[in-house]
Amino acid sequence: VTSDDMVAGMSLPLLRKAPNEASIFFYSAATWNGHRIHYDREYARSEGHQDMVLQGTLQGNWLVELVQSWLGVRGRVIRLKYRNVRTAYVNQDFTVKGTITKVSGAPTAEGRATAEFEVVVEGPDGITTRGEIVAELL
Amino acid sequence: MSVDDMRKEGKAMSGDSDLLSDEARSWIGLELEMKSEPITRRDVEEYLVASDDYHPFYTSDEAARAAGYHDRLVPPLLYMHTVRPRVRQSELTPDGSTQDRRPPVGNRQGVAGELEFEFIRPLYVGDSLVGKRRLDSLEPKHGARQSFVVCTWKTEYFDQDGNLVIRERNSQILY
Numbered sequence: 152v153t154s155d156d157m158v159a160g161m162s163l164p165l166l167r168k169a170p171n172e173a174s175i176f177f178y179s180a181a182t183w184n185g186h187r188i189h190y191d192r193e194y195a196r197s198e199g200h201q202d203m204v205l206q207g208t209l210q211g212n213w214l215v216e217l218v219q220s221w222l223g224v225r226g227r228v229i230r231l232k233y234r235n236v237r238t239a240y241v242n243q244d245f246t247v248k249g250t251i252t253k254v255s256g257a258p259t260a261e262g263r264a265t266a267e268f269e270v271v272v273e274g275p276d277g278i279t280t281r282g283e284i285v286a287e288l289l
Numbered sequence: 290m291s292v293d294d295m296r297k298e299g300k301a302m303s304g305d306s307d308l309l310s311d312e313a314r315s316w317i318g319l320e321l322e323m324k325s326e327p328i329t330r331r332d333v334e335e336y337l338v339a340s341d342d343y344h345p346f347y348t349s350d351e352a353a354r355a356a357g358y359h360d361r362l363v364p365p366l367l368y369m370h371t372v373r374p375r376v377r378q379s380e381l382t383p384d385g386s387t388q389d390r391r392p393p394v395g396n397r398q399g400v401a402g403e404l405e406f407e408f409i410r411p412l413y414v415g416d417s418l419v420g421k422r423r424l425d426s427l428e429p430k431h432g433a434r435q436s437f438v439v440c441t442w443k444t445e446y447f448d449q450d451g452n453l454v455i456r457e458r459n460s461q462i463l464y
């Protein structure tokens with residue numbers, strides 16, 4: 152990818168995710184998150200959830216992964232904004248999608264151009280996380 | 290009702306809200322400090338497994354150096370967990386969470402709102418952070434089905450040399 156390839160309106164290749172029990176266990180463990188809705192199915196159901204709940208921050212990480220993996224080593228995510236808008240569950244299939252919204256030659260403090268993206272995580276019942284990302288181009 | 294539904298319905302309330310007591314208002318401006326230990330290579334390895342994201346910037350010194358960095362990078366969102374408090378099991382809430390610092394609003398229920406980050410410089414193994422968090426605002430909103438308060442915290446993270454490295458803004462929707 153080069154900055155010449157970046158045009159507003161362009162879609163990024165899709166990132167597909169299918170988190171299972173091990174995925175959410177390891178994410179809770181690595182992030183020291185003891186919240187039972189992420190690993191105790193019976194407890195999650197007692198709170199009205201259909202199954203164990205996927206961590207919101209893991210979905211935030213997917214948004215970064217989508218853009219950073221597409222950029223490769225030609226850029227770095229410098230801003231991220233997102234919100235989880237719908238509960239996501241284990242053993243569902245998710246697609247992470249992104250679109251370039253702006254490519255700017257206006258330099259950052261370090262004199263670099265930037266690219267901006269709208270990004271979402273979509274599950275079987277609709278969008279679960281919406282966000283915006285800015286990357287500096289190296 | 291989802292967070293999105295609440296946001297769509299939410300209109301700024303004029304005057305005082307029943308949800309927003311003087312006690313809750315007194316929280317505005319509250320400052321907290323959080324500290325991390327130095328980030329280790331193992332912290333990064335565990336996070337890579339957990340997130341299943343093995344970008345060359347996080348796994349290869351050579352790739353990172355070729356792009357102008359002095360070493361491989363720490364995944365940008367890993368820092369949040371380095372400052373998460375390690376408390377005794379007896380101090381956890383019944384749902385297994387650590388006690389959230391949350392102003393006393395309504396029934397003391399809440400959901401996460403928006404998160405916003407500015408990564409001023411990438412973090413490296415060996416960096417340690419001091420986070421200075423401030424409760425910036427409590428904004429009452431009135432929805433068709435429910436009133437709520439948007440609580441916004443702003444945090445600045447400084448490295449071991451006192452340089453600002455991350456800005457964070459996060460909101461909680463309280464009701």
